Amino acid sequence: MDFNLSQEHLMLRDLYRKFAENEVKPLAEEVDEEERFPMETVKKLARYGFMGIPFPTKYGGAGGDILAYAMAVEELSKCCATTGVIVSAHTSLCCAPIFENGTEEQKMKYLPALLSGEKIGAFGLTEPGAGTDAAGQQTTAVLEGDHYVLNGTKIFITNAGYASVYIIFAMTDKAAGTKGISAFIVEKDFPGFSVGKKEKKMGIRGSATCELIMENCIVPKENLLGKEGKGFAIAMKTLDGGRIGIASQALGIGEGAVEETIKYVQERKQFGKRLSQMQNTQFQLADMHTRMKAAQFLVYSAACKKQAYVEAEMAGKKGESYSADAAMAKLFAAEAASDVTRRAVQLYGGYGYTREYPVERMMRDAKITEIYEGTSEVQRMVIAANLGVK
Amino acid sequence: MKVIVCVKQVPDTSGKVAVNPDGTLNRASMQTITNPDDMNAVEAALKLKDETGCKVVVVSMGPPPAMGMLRELLAMGADEGVLISGREFGGSDTYATSQIIAAGINHLGIEKDDIVMCGRQAIDGDTAQVGPQIAEKLHLPQVTYAAKIEKEGDTVTVQRMLEDGYMTVKVQTPCLITCIKELNEPRYMSVGGVYESFKKPIAVFDFNTLKDDPLIDLTTIGLKGSPTNIFKSFTPPPKGVGQMLEGADKATCEGLAETLAAKHII
Numbered sequence: 001m002d003f004n005l006s007q008e009h010l011m012l013r014d015l016y017r018k019f020a021e022n023e024v025k026p027l028a029e030e031v032d033e034e035e036r037f038p039m040e041t042v043k044k045l046a047r048y049g050f051m052g053i054p055f056p057t058k059y060g061g062a063g064g065d066i067l068a069y070a071m072a073v074e075e076l077s078k079c080c081a082t083t084g085v086i087v088s089a090h091t092s093l094c095c096a097p098i099f100e101n102g103t104e105e106q107k108m109k110y111l112p113a114l115l116s117g118e119k120i121g122a123f124g125l126t127e128p129g130a131g132t133d134a135a136g137q138q139t140t141a142v143l144e145g146d147h148y149v150l151n152g153t154k155i156f157i158t159n160a161g162y163a164s165v166y167i168i169f170a171m172t173d174k175a176a177g178t179k180g181i182s183a184f185i186v187e188k189d190f191p192g193f194s195v196g197k198k199e200k201k202m203g204i205r206g207s208a209t210c211e212l213i214m215e216n217c218i219v220p221k222e223n224l225l226g227k228e229g230k231g232f233a234i235a236m237k238t239l240d241g242g243r244i245g246i247a248s249q250a251l252g253i254g255e256g257a258v259e260e261t262i263k264y265v266q267e268r269k270q271f272g273k274r275l276s277q278m279q280n281t282q283f284q285l286a287d288m289h290t291r292m293k294a295a296q297f298l299v300y301s302a303a304c305k306k307q308a309y310v311e312a313e314m315a316g317k318k319g320e321s322y323s324a325d326a327a328m329a330k331l332f333a334a335e336a337a338s339d340v341t342r343r344a345v346q347l348y349g350g351y352g353y354t355r356e357y358p359v360e361r362m363m364r365d366a367k368i369t370e371i372y373e374g375t376s377e378v379q380r381m382v383i384a385a386n387l388g389v390k
Numbered sequence: 391m392k393v394i395v396c397v398k399q400v401p402d403t404s405g406k407v408a409v410n411p412d413g414t415l416n417r418a419s420m421q422t423i424t425n426p427d428d429m430n431a432v433e434a435a436l437k438l439k440d441e442t443g444c445k446v447v448v449v450s451m452g453p454p455p456a457m458g459m460l461r462e463l464l465a466m467g468a469d470e471g472v473l474i475s476g477r478e479f480g481g482s483d484t485y486a487t488s489q490i491i492a493a494g495i496n497h498l499g500i501e502k503d504d505i506v507m508c509g510r511q512a513i514d515g516d517t518a519q520v521g522p523q524i525a526e527k528l529h530l531p532q533v534t535y536a537a538k539i540e541k542e543g544d545t546v547t548v549q550r551m552l553e554d555g556y557m558t559v560k561v562q563t564p565c566l567i568t569c570i571k572e573l574n575e576p577r578y579m580s581v582g583g584v585y586e587s588f589k590k591p592i593a594v595f596d597f598n599t600l601k602d603d604p605l606i607d608l609t610t611i612g613l614k615g616s617p618t619n620i621f622k623s624f625t626p627p628p629k630g631v632g633q634m635l636e637g638a639d640k641a642t643c644e645g646l647a648e649t650l651a652a653k654h655i656i
Contacts, residue, residue, distance in 0.1 A: 064582075
């Protein structure tokens with residue numbers, strides 16, 4: 001067991017930190033306040049290879065691994081959770097399922113533009129009646145000659161409106177239950193596809209979260225991702241990977257709050273001494289840091305396990321499931337981030353409750369990590385099932 | 391065509407500056423960075439690479455840890471690195487350093503359309519002497535303080551930034567240009583670049599590599615070959631609080647003139 005990062009990872013962390021500090025942090029407050037999608041940052045992320053980190057150079061990726069990707073989301077989210085989730089949803093929920101399930105033609109058609117960041121990707125599974133119960137899909141897909149016709153509505157779709165490529169799930173056989181769900185690669189310009197209302201959210205307010213509407217949406221037959229009826233399996237596998245991205249986002253939010261609080265308590269004076277001199281502050285920060293450090297180990301470990309899985313699959317072997325590892329990483333990191341950011345606001349006192357300081361934003365941003373890409377309750381279900389506790 | 395960029399690893403003075411009891415910098419306890427002006431030179435070279443597809447070689451003289459800095463420059467897009475490193479080179483002043491780097495560049499070979507780029511000066515010594523001295527030793531035309539560089543064929547047009555204006559100079563390649571921060575905004579490493587950097591070559595030129603160059607002689611390199619003698623180095627005392635006069639009226643101006651006159655400044 002080696003807890004040391006490789007030379008590549010150390011260099012990447014240095015790059016991520018410099019980029020986040022210089023390019024992401026100065027915009028974080030404005031992006032939140034104005035609920036504005038930071039397109040200018042996405043263009044810079046694209047230029048420096050952030051939009052295709054864990055994919056082979058053959059498809060235009062950076063040739064990195066899952067840990068390198070997780071660390072990027074972590075460092076970006078330290079400064080701005082909105083920016084973190086843009087990269088996470090794009091990478092884990094759109095690029096990864098195409099890379100892992102697509103035909104060679106689909107990969108060559110879609111991955112170069114996605115991995116270079118020329119195009120942004122998104123994922124449409126959730127529906128008004130199918131959230132945690134993702135099997136309850138109402139969107140339908142009917143094969144008519146050389147194309148499928150999709151009808152239905154998706155909600156809470158991250159990157160919607162800014163994304164050009166969407167992985168959409170729909171029922172091709174209603175009678176078959178989860179085995180009747182199929183996955184499709186849908187382009188924003190396909191006839192019958194449109195983006196609906198944008199949600200007003202508590203946190204990650206710069207991230208675009210919208211409804212997707214498919215009204216007799218025409219999707220070419222060759223855009224079926226994987227086989228018919230395999231959509232639910234693709235969705236679950238994709239979410240396993242996505243959870244590592246969200247766990248990294250939560251990790252970054254919590255670590256960012258710890259860093260900001262350490263700076264603040266060394267400046268703020270009450271009762272004639274710095275807050276940092278008070279034992280309560282010291283104990284709080286010790287606990288906060290310890291929780292985030294534990295979260296980091298779980299997240300990095302899950303990332304390495306997914307990497308081993310991907311490498312095995314690429315070598316034509318059966319990879320070992322990392323599902324429970326991803327669930328534990330997300331569960332722990334999300335709950336740690338919520339707890340740590342709440343404590344950070346408390347240490348800041350009244351100023352922490354104002355929008356003049358970043359910790360209230362971090363507290364609002366942290367909450368979503370306990371909900372999206374599988375609630376904490378779903379993570380517990382996955383972990384318990386993995387333990388054989390039924 | 392190739393662009394050779396000379397770079398130096400320097401202590402990061404934006405953090406805490408550590409000074410030894412004898413007044414010299416405690417380099418071991420400080421973080422290091424690539425000298426900021428050198429980063430502008432690297433960026434200028436990479437822009438030329440973007441435009442022309444030329445090769446960019448980054449050259450540094452220093453101890454083995456400077457290899458890490460060269461790797462970062464390769465991750466930004468440079469093609470090859472050269473680390474000039476050897477005990478014989480230790481303690482070199484600007485004269486000896488430029489002697490050794492010039493020999494290193496000779497070893498790489500300068501062709502008709504090549505350019506050597508340097509930062510204007512390093513933040514640790516602030517002499518701005520090494521670049522010009524390398525040019526002299528290589529018998530290259532030099533243009534210092536470049537704020538804008540345009541290359542067309544074998545002619546490079548450089549806008550020099552001087553204290554009171556700009557001077558535009560046309561120079562034929564091969565030549566040496568020293569760069570200032572106004573020239574450009576250095577790019578970051580890229581994610582893919584980090585991975586590629588480990589596949590790119592970094593050569594080490596030691597004393598044996600360079601010993602046959604006419605510039606290299608044990609009396610002209612290292613501490614022995616350095617004519618500079620440091621008598622004393624010290625941390626200057628902080629300046630006192632200045633006196634502020636507010637207002638744009640005649641009385642304020644007269645007050646200013648009186649104060650300056652009293653101090654014999656005017």
